[in-house]
Amino acid sequence: xxxxxxxxxxxxxxxxxxxxxxxxxxxxxxxxxxxxxxxxxxxxxxxxxxxxxxxxxxxxxxxxxxxxxxxxxxxxxxxxxxxxxxxxxxxxxxxxxxxxxxxxxxxxxxxxxxxxxxxxxxxxxxxxxxxxxxxxxx
Ligand SMILES: [Zn+2]
Numbered sequence: 001x002x003x004x005x006x007x008x009x010x011x012x013x014x015x016x017x018x019x020x021x022x023x024x025x026x027x028x029x030x031x032x033x034x035x036x037x038x039x040x041x042x043x044x045x046x047x048x049x050x051x052x053x054x055x056x057x058x059x060x061x062x063x064x065x066x067x068x069x070x071x072x073x074x075x076x077x078x079x080x081x082x083x084x085x086x087x088x089x090x091x092x093x094x095x096x097x098x099x100x101x102x103x104x105x106x107x108x109x110x111x112x113x114x115x116x117x118x119x120x121x122x123x124x125x126x127x128x129x130x131x132x133x134x135x136x137x138x
Contacts, residue, residue, distance in 0.1 A: 023047040024066040030074035040080045042069065055087040057094075062087045 019025075025047050042048050048066035055062055064084040072078040086094060 019047055020049060022066060023049050024070045026070070027074055031080055032073070032077040034080050042073075043080070048073075051083070053084055055090055056085040057090040058087060060087050 026042050026045070028043055031043070048069040050066050051064040051069070053062055053064055054060070062084070068084075072082075072084075073080060
């Protein structure tokens with residue numbers, strides 16, 4: 001009896017979502033929380049597929065692998081609407097640039113020019129992705 005039920009369920013799943021080769025199933029419970037009325041495409045599909053994209057910096061043709069997407073959304077908890085925009089080489093360059101910016105930022109926090117100390121620093125001062133300068137709230 002159990003075996004029959006399992007087989008039925010299996011058949012049902014097969015007929016409902018024919019998964020293309022190379023697809024990696026989505027575990028929607030592992031995704032970062034998001035507020036939206038629409039679901040990201042991979043959630044609707046139920047699996048990740050390799051996605052071709054063009055590197056934003058060097059313009060080279062790249063493929064964002066299904067397994068990399070799963071890692072990004074479910075392990076790294078990347079924002080569900082974010083996608084790969086940089087190739088590996090450019091991403092490394094970008095990380096280095098950000099690390100430098102963060103270092104400069106932290107040094108600024110440790111030695112504030114007005115001498116009030118880091119207490120005076122507003123908590124909104126998160127280093128934004130492309131904002132190397134730290135703006136203070138007056
Ligand atoms: Zn590139």
